[in-house]
Amino acid sequence: MDWLVDPLGYSFMQRALIAGIAVSAVCAVIGVFIVQRGLAFLGDGLAHAAFGGIAIGLFIGASVDNAVWIAIPFTAIIALGIGFVLRKTQLRGDVATGVFFSFSFALGVLFLGLRTAADRQVSVESLLFGNMLFVTPSVLKVVVIVSIVTLIITALVWARLAYAIFDPELAAISGVPVAVLEYLLLVETAVVVVVAVKTVGVVLVSSFVIIPAATARLIGSTLARATLLALAIGTLGSVIGLFASFHLKTATAATIILIHSAGFGLALAWSRLRR
Amino acid sequence: MSEAEVSIPPGLVSLERRQNASALTQTRPDPSLPHVLDVEGVSVTIRGKTIVKDISFWIPKGEFVCLCGPNGAGKSTVLKAIMGLLPTSAGKITIGGEDVVAGHHKIGYVPQRKGFDRDFPARAVDLIVAALRGKWPVRIREHERERARAALKKIGGERLLDKPLAGLSGGETQRVFLARALINDPSLIVLDEPTAGVDAKGRGELLELMTGISRSDELAAILVTHNLAAVAQTAERIVYIEAGRLLCWGLPQELLGQSSLTALAFQARDHHAHAPDDE
Numbered sequence: 299m300d301w302l303v304d305p306l307g308y309s310f311m312q313r314a315l316i317a318g319i320a321v322s323a324v325c326a327v328i329g330v331f332i333v334q335r336g337l338a339f340l341g342d343g344l345a346h347a348a349f350g351g352i353a354i355g356l357f358i359g360a361s362v363d364n365a366v367w368i369a370i371p372f373t374a375i376i377a378l379g380i381g382f383v384l385r386k387t388q389l390r391g392d393v394a395t396g397v398f399f400s401f402s403f404a405l406g407v408l409f410l411g412l413r414t415a416a417d418r419q420v421s422v423e424s425l426l427f428g429n430m431l432f433v434t435p436s437v438l439k440v441v442v443i444v445s446i447v448t449l450i451i452t453a454l455v456w457a458r459l460a461y462a463i464f465d466p467e468l469a470a471i472s473g474v475p476v477a478v479l480e481y482l483l484l485v486e487t488a489v490v491v492v493v494a495v496k497t498v499g500v501v502l503v504s505s506f507v508i509i510p511a512a513t514a515r516l517i518g519s520t521l522a523r524a525t526l527l528a529l530a531i532g533t534l535g536s537v538i539g540l541f542a543s544f545h546l547k548t549a550t551a552a553t554i555i556l557i558h559s560a561g562f563g564l565a566l567a568w569s570r571l572r573r
Numbered sequence: 574m575s576e577a578e579v580s581i582p583p584g585l586v587s588l589e590r591r592q593n594a595s596a597l598t599q600t601r602p603d604p605s606l607p608h609v610l611d612v613e614g615v616s617v618t619i620r621g622k623t624i625v626k627d628i629s630f631w632i633p634k635g636e637f638v639c640l641c642g643p644n645g646a647g648k649s650t651v652l653k654a655i656m657g658l659l660p661t662s663a664g665k666i667t668i669g670g671e672d673v674v675a676g677h678h679k680i681g682y683v684p685q686r687k688g689f690d691r692d693f694p695a696r697a698v699d700l701i702v703a704a705l706r707g708k709w710p711v712r713i714r715e716h717e718r719e720r721a722r723a724a725l726k727k728i729g730g731e732r733l734l735d736k737p738l739a740g741l742s743g744g745e746t747q748r749v750f751l752a753r754a755l756i757n758d759p760s761l762i763v764l765d766e767p768t769a770g771v772d773a774k775g776r777g778e779l780l781e782l783m784t785g786i787s788r789s790d791e792l793a794a795i796l797v798t799h800n801l802a803a804v805a806q807t808a809e810r811i812v813y814i815e816a817g818r819l820l821c822w823g824l825p826q827e828l829l830g831q832s833s834l835t836a837l838a839f840q841a842r843d844h845h846a847h848a849p850d851d852e
Contacts, residue, residue, distance in 0.1 A: 334693060460709035464700075465689040471656055471682055472707040520694050522711040 326532030329511030341504030428499025599823030681754030
């Protein structure tokens with residue numbers, strides 16, 4: 299049991315464990331809807347939009363931690379823009395996301411480049427790849443609050459959102475506010491992605507959204523079961539990955555994603571054998 | 574049955590065609606019968622373009638009506654307005670005396686395009702109970718399951734209850750959607766090309782099933798179809814729309830003759846290649 303208890307003697311590991319569970323849980327639950335809606339690329343696109351938002355925050359003088367408060371509304375606006383293009387044009391989700399993704403990332407690079415040598419030093423590498431072990435108490439507080447609030451909102455709208463994703467027309471006829479729910483899902487994803495970027499980085503955050511949800515969809519016979527499975531797979535993979543990375547001295551988020559990927563491989567094999 | 578003069582509003586429909594339509598005898602429903610659906614002077618404008626204009630008809634309890642017309646005539650627009658999915662720019666629609674938004678629960682709808690996500694892990698019982706609750710079920714209660722079973726039994730599809738939707742044939746899918754439409758005991762059932770994607774044998778069976786339910790439950794029905802054979806098999810009355818206008822509204826024997834609706838429909842193909850594209 300030492301291998302389990304010893305790491306938790308470090309406060310950074312305690313914070314990483316809580317942050318990992320919170321981020322994995324909320325990303326996995328939102329991810330079930332994102333994957334089902336055929337918007338797997340959205341997490342990646344919004345993570346790059348978050349990079350743009352953080353860069354704008356840094357440009358106007360905010361610290362890396364405080365830049366999140368600029369990134370959240372910026373990324374939410376980008377998400378609403380993607381939603382608007384999806385609803386009002388014939389373009390597919392990957393095309394709409396790709397356009398906003400490129401725009402936001404270019405904006406981020408441009409604003410980082412406009413900073414002068416006198417400005418506070420920023421590690422672009424830490425923004426891109428994140429580090430769960432460096433989560434500060436203030437960031438942890440934001441991560442936990444955002445995760446809990448998002449999970450509660452998602453649980454409250456789950457049944458109507460599921461109906462809207464199954465068939466928007468039938469749901470609308472039954473009185474479900476389809477457009478409102480779609481925009482809500484996009485804004486929730488934007489907020490969660492910005493917060494997750496602070497812990498796992500721009501490049502890896504979409505894996506937390508997609509892989510547990512895709513794994514759960516392979517083995518869950520109903521959407522409700524898939525949601526619960528995604529929650530379990532996401533959080534369990536995070537805990538295993540965190541401890542494994544501590545003992546193997548490997549990058550935390552990358553190790554977690556490899557564990558999630560191994561889970562996907564097992565689920566794929568099991569679903570093929572079951573047929 | 575009362576007879577009435579047809580009033581065709583001027584517009585894209587040519588004078589000659591309006592005169593041809595006016596020459597037909599068109600028997601309207603007996604006004605003393607209870608009204609289920611009332612469409613009164615309805616126009617629908619989308620992005621500044623008038624798709625349907627001044628459409629008026631009504632359906633009494635238990636009557637099976639076919640809404641016909643060429644492609645782009647405005648049938649789907651009328652249907653969406655009846656469902657409350659499109660706002661009307663003029664006129665009003667009431668279901669059993671209630672506004673369409675308030676009375677949407679009185680309509681059972683079988684869509685033409687099965688736009689549901691085929692990768693969505695759903696069974697027939699989930700879809701039917703979702704219509705009952707107005708939201709997707711997490712867990713299905715026993716009494717809901719029994720209602721779904723009863724609705725499927727009515728259309729001869731009890732065995733489909735726990736089948737995944739993705740694995741159903743065209744005819745089986747239609748039966749499940751029909752059971753879904755019946756689950757809330759509607760007073761009007763709206764059938765939008767319900768036999769699309771169903772083989773010839775299944776098509777006949779489905780139409781027979783629908784007319785049978787309409788008769789036995791005194792359920793008003795409105796069927797949108799391009800198929801004249803389906804109209805001949807089911808219609809108790811026909812509402813014919815062309816270029817967004819009501820051209821005629823009467824009994825099948827009055828409108829389906831060699832020189833009447835059939836001829837009108839064929840002429841429409843030639844005359845209205847540029848009709849509003851809503852379908």
